Amino acid sequence: MNRCVFVGRIVSDFDVREVKGRNGDTKRLRFRLGVRRPRGGDGEKAAMDFATMVAFGSRAEFITRNFKRNDYIWVCASFRSDEYTDRDGNKRRDEYFLVEEAGFCTPPANGGSGNAGSGEVATQDGGGNPLKEFMTGSEEGLPF
Numbered sequence: 001m002n003r004c005v006f007v008g009r010i011v012s013d014f015d016v017r018e019v020k021g022r023n024g025d026t027k028r029l030r031f032r033l034g035v036r037r038p039r040g041g042d043g044e045k046a047a048m049d050f051a052t053m054v055a056f057g058s059r060a061e062f063i064t065r066n067f068k069r070n071d072y073i074w075v076c077a078s079f080r081s082d083e084y085t086d087r088d089g090n091k092r093r094d095e096y097f098l099v100e101e102a103g104f105c106t107p108p109a110n111g112g113s114g115n116a117g118s119g120e121v122a123t124q125d126g127g128g129n130p131l132k133e134f135m136t137g138s139e140e141g142l143p144f
Helices: 057-066
Strands: 004-010 015-021 024-036 048-056 072-085 091-104
Touching: 015 057, 024 057, 048 057, 048 072, 057 091
Parallel strands: 048 091
Antiparallel strands: 004 024, 004 072, 015 024, 024 048, 072 091
C-alpha cells in the first residue's frame, strides 16, 4: 500500500501552474511540507524533514484558497517517482508525494506535545479526519 499521512507546516511559497490534463487545462500546485521527526533521548532537539507535495485540480484549488506559507496542515498522499529527460538530454528523476486529501488542523500548544488534530478539522471534500485512528489513546509518542 502506498499511502502516507503527514502533519506539518507549509514551509515554501506555492508554485502554481496551469498544465494540460485529460479534461483540458488544470491547476498544478507544488509546495514543501516541514514535518518533525520523533525526538531522541536525553532532551535531544527534534529534527525536521522536508517533503515535496504536488496537488492537482480541486485539491490544488482547495489548498491555495485556504492555506499559505507557515500554516499547519495534514496531508494524505502517495509517493511518486517520475523519470524524464531534460532539454540537455540528461536523465532526471522527480520524487514527490501526490496529495490525495488535505485539511486543517490546529498546531500543538507551545509547540510541545499534544493532540495533533485538536481543534477544527476539515477536508476538501467535507469528509472526516483520516488521522482519527492515530489520535486515540496516549499522544505521548507524537513527535510534536
